[in-house]
Amino acid sequence: QKEVEQNSGPLSVPEGAIASLxxxxxxxxxxxxxxxxxxxxxxPELIMxxxxxxxxxxxxxxxxxxxxxxxVSLLIRDSQPSDSATYLCAVVAYSGNTPLVFGKGTRLSxxx
Amino acid sequence: xxxxxxxxxxxxxxRGQQVTLSCSPISGHRSVSWYxxxxxxxxxxxxxYFSETQRNKGNFPGRFSGRQFSNSRSEMNVSTLELxxxxxxxxxxxxxxxxxxxxxxxxxxx
Numbered sequence: 001q002k003e004v005e006q007n008s009g010p011l012s013v014p015e016g017a018i019a020s021l022x023x024x025x026x027x028x029x030x031x032x033x034x035x036x037x038x039x040x041x042x043x044p045e046l047i048m049x050x051x052x053x054x055x056x057x058x059x060x061x062x063x064x065x066x067x068x069x070x071x072v073s074l075l076i077r078d079s080q081p082s083d084s085a086t087y088l089c090a091v092v093a094y095s096g097n098t099p100l101v102f103g104k105g106t107r108l109s110x111x112x
Numbered sequence: 113x114x115x116x117x118x119x120x121x122x123x124x125x126x127r128g129q130q131v132t133l134s135c136s137p138i139s140g141h142r143s144v145s146w147y148x149x150x151x152x153x154x155x156x157x158x159x160x161y162f163s164e165t166q167r168n169k170g171n172f173p174g175r176f177s178g179r180q181f182s183n184s185r186s187e188m189n190v191s192t193l194e195l196x197x198x199x200x201x202x203x204x205x206x207x208x209x210x211x212x213x214x215x216x217x218x219x220x221x222x
Contacts, residue, residue, distance in 0.1 A: 032209045043202055043213040044155070088155065092209055099145060099168045100211060104154035 002027045004091050006103035015112045019076040023089030023103055026070070032092040033065055033072045038105065039085045048074060079110045114139065116205050116214035124220045130191040133217045137184050137205030143167075144186040145211060146178060149200040158201075161186055193221045 036044035146158040157170040161180035178188040204211040
């Protein structure tokens, strides 16, 4: 059973701080990793994808991947109240035709 | 480019009825995946269609079925609805490995 684990939170950070969200996965053969943001009552929105070890930066977001330790993280710099949402980690086990496996999400609350 | 569209957005049904949900993917995307989201279970994969063929299937009973048409539009059907089928049903389309979600259909079973 392929699993993706996230701390459910809530994770509370003050406005302007760095929010750090973590995700571990069970399948060592996993190839592709994604972070989605989901506001309450809305559908998930893709914010980052990462495929190789290391860091990938996009604006205030940085995704970090460590395949040896089987974890992927998302850093949000200069957190804003508008970043308050649930963040979902998703993993594809192999390249090609296998479905995404989602974690249950971490709820982030940015306090003004 | 227009995003993924889903219809209807909200549905209320009673136990035992059946329901059909529709999804139109982003233009050029040939893969459509369906998910069920509930507060307790999170996002659970239902099935994926690619070029009118079911490519993957999740662990749901046979009451849940789907299909894809030649224009890549997809439908999912749930027969003999149960109270536990109340959920947000999400469709996602993809060209490569990145999936993009539609707004979802909120199904309430009474």
